[in-house]
Amino acid sequence: MWNFIYKLASPKYFYDMAGKLVPWFGGLFVLLVLPGLYGGLVLAPADYQQGDSFRIIYVHVPSAWMSMFVYVFMAVNAAIGLIWRIKLSDIMVSSSAPIGAAFTFLALVTGSLWGKPMWGTYWVWDARLTSELILLFLYLGFIALQTAIEDKRLAARAGAILVLVGVVNIPIIHYSVEWWNTLHQGPTVTKLDKPSIHISMLIPLLLMALAFQFYFFANLLMRARCEVLEREKHSTWVEALIDKHPEAKHG
Amino acid sequence: MTDSNPYIALLKRDLLLAFRSPGQLLNPVLFYLLVLILFPLGIGPESRILQIIGPGIIWVAALLATLLALDTLFRGDFLDGSLEMLALSPRPFALLVAVKIAAHWLLTGLPLLLLTPLLGTFFSLSGHTIGILMLTLLLGTPVLSLIGAIGAALTVGIRGGGALLALVILPLYIPVLIFAAGAVDASVSGLPFSGQLYFLASLLVLAVTLAPPAVAAALRISLN
Numbered sequence: 001m002w003n004f005i006y007k008l009a010s011p012k013y014f015y016d017m018a019g020k021l022v023p024w025f026g027g028l029f030v031l032l033v034l035p036g037l038y039g040g041l042v043l044a045p046a047d048y049q050q051g052d053s054f055r056i057i058y059v060h061v062p063s064a065w066m067s068m069f070v071y072v073f074m075a076v077n078a079a080i081g082l083i084w085r086i087k088l089s090d091i092m093v094s095s096s097a098p099i100g101a102a103f104t105f106l107a108l109v110t111g112s113l114w115g116k117p118m119w120g121t122y123w124v125w126d127a128r129l130t131s132e133l134i135l136l137f138l139y140l141g142f143i144a145l146q147t148a149i150e151d152k153r154l155a156a157r158a159g160a161i162l163v164l165v166g167v168v169n170i171p172i173i174h175y176s177v178e179w180w181n182t183l184h185q186g187p188t189v190t191k192l193d194k195p196s197i198h199i200s201m202l203i204p205l206l207l208m209a210l211a212f213q214f215y216f217f218a219n220l221l222m223r224a225r226c227e228v229l230e231r232e233k234h235s236t237w238v239e240a241l242i243d244k245h246p247e248a249k250h251g
Numbered sequence: 252m253t254d255s256n257p258y259i260a261l262l263k264r265d266l267l268l269a270f271r272s273p274g275q276l277l278n279p280v281l282f283y284l285l286v287l288i289l290f291p292l293g294i295g296p297e298s299r300i301l302q303i304i305g306p307g308i309i310w311v312a313a314l315l316a317t318l319l320a321l322d323t324l325f326r327g328d329f330l331d332g333s334l335e336m337l338a339l340s341p342r343p344f345a346l347l348v349a350v351k352i353a354a355h356w357l358l359t360g361l362p363l364l365l366l367t368p369l370l371g372t373f374f375s376l377s378g379h380t381i382g383i384l385m386l387t388l389l390l391g392t393p394v395l396s397l398i399g400a401i402g403a404a405l406t407v408g409i410r411g412g413g414a415l416l417a418l419v420i421l422p423l424y425i426p427v428l429i430f431a432a433g434a435v436d437a438s439v440s441g442l443p444f445s446g447q448l449y450f451l452a453s454l455l456v457l458a459v460t461l462a463p464p465a466v467a468a469a470l471r472i473s474l475n
Contacts, residue, residue, distance in 0.1 A: 134422045141419040148409045157472045158405045162419060165401055165465055169423050172454070176426035180433065 012237045018221040025218035032211035039204030053117045060110035062212040063103045070100030075167035078160035090156035095223035101139035127178040265354035279320035280362045286312045298375040305374030306435035317395040320359040321403045329407045345467040360392035383438040387431035390451040397462035404469035
């Protein structure tokens with residue numbers, strides 16, 4: 001087990017391993033997203049209150065879940081990177097941030113498009129919308145800090161502290177905003193005993209959520225491979241790799 | 252520095268340095284005043300509206316003034332190397348940093364607090380409301396200084412870090428703003444507001460406990 005982790009943490013091994021995993025994750029994403037979309041957009045019955053406009057749930061809810069998942073993922077990796085000084089964790093954190101920001105943005109845009117027919121307005125200062133917006137700014141702040149520090153190693157450590165401060169703050173921000181104002185509908189899926197969503201609507205949603213996960217990991221590994229190459233560009237294995245692909249030399 | 256207690260000595264040093272350059276000391280306070288004078292000019296002098304928006308605006312202005320003042324928190328010591336000396340000292344760096352933050356609050360947070368009665372009068376707030384407002388500022392501005400210090404520590408080595416500091420720190424300020432403005436609002440409408448004050452107090456306890464080690468860690472990275 002430890003041996004495996006040590007091996008995984010070495011950039012070269014990770015680069016090869018990630019290269020093999022990307023097509024699998026990408027393939028699983030396609031395999032899940034197609035039935036998910038078909039089930040959500042075609043098979044699932046229209047909502048008795050919201051009509052067809054509820055179908056945006058199949059993009060909105062998975063993106064909102066992912067926006068939070070990615071931040072937690074970043075925080076865990078930031079802690080690992082800060083404590084054990086594992087370079088790979090630093091790379092994971094910095095490569096996750098743009099994807100997380102994109103998911104957050106997507107959740108906000110789809111939410112506001114959904115809000116127009118449901119609440120009659122694109123934007124309300126509702127608790128969940130507001131905390132999602134704040135989350136977007138947390139991502140953007142992290143990205144801004146990362147790009148402002150030139151030394152990659154220092155940037156990673158400074159960013160890790162910021163992410164950890166953010167993750168302590170997220171529940172406080174979330175509940176303070178919730179308490180401040182709320183209009184958003186209550187959770188429909190997480191009431192496990194008796195979800196207030198019909199099974200024919202739920203299955204596509206879960207498929208989509210899983211598909212988004214695989215999309216995230218495929219995208220993350222692609223970004224991380226790129227980042228590994230950039231950081232290790234003076235190492236022998238990267239140079240050997242470049243020798244194998246003469247066309248890459250001009251880059 | 253003949254004081255035997257190094258923390259008190261550090262506090263005195265920081266206060267003395269600040270009083271030697273009063274311009275820097277006054278800037279955030281004047282900024283606070285000016286921003287708040289702009290609002291009645293922009294919105295109109297009707298006291299009914301000013302009464303409603305007053306507490307919220309005073310809080311936003313206090314928040315921005317704190318943000319403006321944060322730039323001076325570590326910058327001078329970072330540039331002349333005394334911050335490195337502090338980091339090398341055998342005393343716990345987090346405690347020394349906490350003392351610096353306390354000095355900074357005395358120089359920036361406290362003046363804002365003391366000016367509030369005057370500004371409250373500008374916004375036709377009642378004496379009772381001003382009292383609650385000051386209480387929220389007393390509990391809230393140290394939290395702003397403590398959280399802000401983390402951002403200041405992370406950006407101290409970056410040229411032109413001011414805008415970056417705002418982007419990094421302002422989202423983290425939101426809970427303080429919500430609870431403080433909520434307390435004043437509730438008191439204006441005659442509702443109980445002790446809950447919000449307790450929340451502010453607990454945020455203060457949390458920030459006092461967790462922020463100094465984070466600031467110390469961030470400074471060590473910036474000093475690298």
